[in-house]
Amino acid sequence: MMSGFPIPVSVLTGFLGAGKTTLLNRLLKDPALADTAVIINEFGEVAIDHLLVEQASDGIIQLSDGCLCCTVRGELVDTLADLVDRLQTGRIARLARVVVETTGLADPAPVLQSIMAHPALVQAFRLDGVITLVDAVNGNATLDAHVEAVKQAAVADRIVLSKADMVTDAGDLETLRARLRQINPGAELLDAGSSRTGVAALFDCGLYNPATKSADVRRWLGEAAHDHHHHHDGHEHGHNHGHYHSHGHRHDQRVRSYSLVHDGPVPFSAIEMFLDLLRSTHGEHLLRMKGVIELREDPSRPLVIHGVQKILHPPARLPAWPDGQRGTRLVLITLDMPEDYVRRLFAAFTNRPSVDTPDRAALENNPLAIAGR
DSSP: OOTTOSEEEEEEEEOTTSOHHHHHHHHHTSGGGTTEEEEEOOTTSOOSOHHHHTTGGGTOEEOOSSOSSGGGHHHHHHHHHHHHHHHHTTSSSOOOEEEEEOOTTOOHHHHHHHHHSOTTHHHHEEEEEEEEEEETTTHHHHHHHOHHHHHHHHTOSEEEEESGGGOSOHHHHHHHHHHHHHHOTTSEEEETTSTTOSHHHHSOOSSEETTTTEEOHHHHHTHHHHHHHSOOOOOTTOOBSOOOOOSSOTTGGGEEEEEEEEOSOBOHHHHHHHHHHHHHHHGGGEEEEEEEEOBSSOTTSOEEEEEETTEEOOOEEOSSOSSSOOSEEEEEEEESOOHHHHHHHHHHHTTOOOTTOOOHHHHHHOGGGOOOO
């Protein structure tokens, strides 16, 4: 691959009317996004400023009508592949970033999968992060009515509240903020109207912190945001990041965010088998997964994994432990997935014995031992 790859891709999502295009227009005026290609979808939304659309040759591209979910996923792949071709043939001088705006009704998972699962694209692009806009005026009602809106908030690295200045009841706004923190405690919660909510706050959500030029595991796993709102319980074998016992919010109750923690190295084969079983039995319910793993085969170089539903980004190795904290830390965001099953499966493969639970050998040698459906 040429230098400059992989290019970070940010996915901008949010329900209809949340203000994605307004935010995008504001961001694109920032010189920091000068070499950014924007893949826009117009379905049910106002298009980007005509001034920008007319500069299509500069890498601002609009998808034809239709949404970015399964039906036209191939078109997104084609568009990204075309960008790579333009770069390699010199038709685009430089491309620093890609922003994909999804439709308001879209489940962001297929967009993330199309980047992670394509063998060529995964060399050229890396998922930087998911930015989800939530309309402060209608946010509570939207979350109540549409599970897609809950999923958009659950998979976000950054949640941006728009139209907060139009909310007449401060209590409603605080309820919405608390609710979003419960759905996704690892995401940073920002206000669209704030001058601080600019390029620096919204982008560079990846493992590498551009300011320090080093890997920032706690920030990437969302632990820093979580600690900001809650006291860390420090439980060494996994802690829950938000068990939401809400009243009436039936969709929210279906989403769980929790950590699996194991002290000490684990064999690569054990982690591989755990992930394979988890994805084959409950892959559709695994909205997003991030993890840093200490491998028995090479404990000095952490393995980094990142998955969306059944798709796992090719695992990467860091040259060294960035924060001194070794062991295995997985953060899972799930929908309708039995947490107890996941924890028992993880315990079996990390050889933590517990009563009436099969160990790793029993699971590997006897498929009938897999319980938890």
